[in-house]
Amino acid sequence: MYNKWLLNKPVKKGIQPKIDISDDKLVSRPLVIERFKKILQPDKDHSYYHLVCSEHGTGKITLVRIASNEVGCGVLYVNIPANLSELDKAFGKAINFAYERISVTRQWLRKINSDDTPKLSECAKALQTFRHASEMYKAKYDKPIVIVYDNVSHLVHKNPEILDILQDDAKHNADDRKYIAVFVCSEGSVPQRMESRSAWSRAKTPVMEIGDLSEEESMEYLIKNHKIKEVYAKKLFDLVGGHIIELKIVADDFLAGQKFEIIKQQVLDKVEKKFKSAQLLPNDQYYELGKSLICDLLKSNELSFLEFKNYFDRAEKLNEVLDSNIFSYHPEKNIVTFQSQSVKSYIQEKANIFHIYENFKIIEID
Ligand SMILES: Nc1ncnc2c1ncn2[C@@H]1O[C@H](COP(=O)(O)OP(=O)(O)OP(=O)(O)O)[C@@H](O)[C@H]1O
Numbered sequence: 001m002y003n004k005w006l007l008n009k010p011v012k013k014g015i016q017p018k019i020d021i022s023d024d025k026l027v028s029r030p031l032v033i034e035r036f037k038k039i040l041q042p043d044k045d046h047s048y049y050h051l052v053c054s055e056h057g058t059g060k061i062t063l064v065r066i067a068s069n070e071v072g073c074g075v076l077y078v079n080i081p082a083n084l085s086e087l088d089k090a091f092g093k094a095i096n097f098a099y100e101r102i103s104v105t106r107q108w109l110r111k112i113n114s115d116d117t118p119k120l121s122e123c124a125k126a127l128q129t130f131r132h133a134s135e136m137y138k139a140k141y142d143k144p145i146v147i148v149y150d151n152v153s154h155l156v157h158k159n160p161e162i163l164d165i166l167q168d169d170a171k172h173n174a175d176d177r178k179y180i181a182v183f184v185c186s187e188g189s190v191p192q193r194m195e196s197r198s199a200w201s202r203a204k205t206p207v208m209e210i211g212d213l214s215e216e217e218s219m220e221y222l223i224k225n226h227k228i229k230e231v232y233a234k235k236l237f238d239l240v241g242g243h244i245i246e247l248k249i250v251a252d253d254f255l256a257g258q259k260f261e262i263i264k265q266q267v268l269d270k271v272e273k274k275f276k277s278a279q280l281l282p283n284d285q286y287y288e289l290g291k292s293l294i295c296d297l298l299k300s301n302e303l304s305f306l307e308f309k310n311y312f313d314r315a316e317k318l319n320e321v322l323d324s325n326i327f328s329y330h331p332e333k334n335i336v337t338f339q340s341q342s343v344k345s346y347i348q349e350k351a352n353i354f355h356i357y358e359n360f361k362i363i364e365i366d
């Protein structure tokens with residue numbers, strides 16, 4: 001009863017999440033925000049759940065926050081923690097519960113940790129609260145409530161069974177028009193798992209992907225928001241592209257007085273570490289395979305997932321390389337590309353390592 005009473009506030013008033021970016025540093029992305037607002041305001045017959053994907057640091061949660069502030073109410077937000085023992089707390093926070101008073105997920109973790117497959121019937125109790133919230137909300141506003149699960153990538157490696165439970169429940173509740181779930185993730189392994197399950201039939205497809213800023217938006221961000229001269233803004237953009245977190249880092253470093261050459265070296269060093277962990281450098285396990293993969297990708301800019309898969313004889317190898325942030329899987333189009341402009345900049349700089357020759361017309365910086 002107490003928990004039901006506590007639910008009133010977030011359900012009726014909305015969560016109004018805080019946006020930690022000052023107005024003068026914020027890039028307004030009206031088209032993507034409109035897409036989010038549509039997802040966050042389903043009509044009463046909406047019967048799909050959603051998956052939103054992109055690389056790390058493309059501004060997903062900032063967009064969700066802006067959109068949910070504009071929408072006002074009916075959005076609950078669950079931030080899946082990296083440490084899953086805090087999952088209870090995350091659910092509690094989402095629905096304004098006093099943490100000590102509810103154990104939403106402890107029973108799932110206990111089940112899973114004891115190697116016992118959790119059954120939906122056992123876990124369903126934990127999601128009852130969301131259903132109750134939806135009922136209250138629907139009775140008042142005649143539309144389903146929306147639950148945003150952010151950072152679901154944290155589940156896919158450590159406790160994929162929990163992701164399965166949330167997905168199954170999302171499917172049933174979309175069918176019943178009770179609540180609409182929105183899964184937000186930053187890794188290709190999430191859509192791959194979710195798409196392989198029967199509950200995928202109720203997911204809204206194609207999956208929504210948040211892309212990088214366009215060249216125009218990036219230049220505006222650097223020139224207007226950070227007051228960087230156009231000539232340097234262009235150099236920074238050519239180095240890291242429109243990936244917002246990378247743009248922010250290089251812009252902050254530049255304004256702190258670092259020379260462009262130093263910034264460039266730092267970016268390239270960071271990418272080299274990714275190549276190292278992907279085992280794509282000379283004498284590494286995937287070097288030979290990677291060389292031809294990189295050449296082919298440079299020629300075509302994108303490969304279908306099947307073409308990409310053909311380079312690997314085992315699924316584990318493919319996942320290992322895909323998880324190391326050199327390449328990026330795009331579920332919306334089912335293709336693979338380089339993960340970022342900074343990866344392309346690294347390859348351009350180290351063309352000799354990958355046997356890429358001048359006349360190959362390698363880098364076409366988009
Ligand atoms: N529209 C924007 N204008 C200015 N800065 C932004 C904007 N969107 C995001 N940022 C900044 O970029 C960084 C990454 O944003 P955010 O956390 O929203 O990305 P994300 O896609 O959720 O990342 P992750 O996948 O790692 O969870 C943050 O520092 C944020 O302040």
Ligand SMILES: [Mg+2]
Nearest residue numbers: 060061150151
């Ligand atoms: Mg995020």
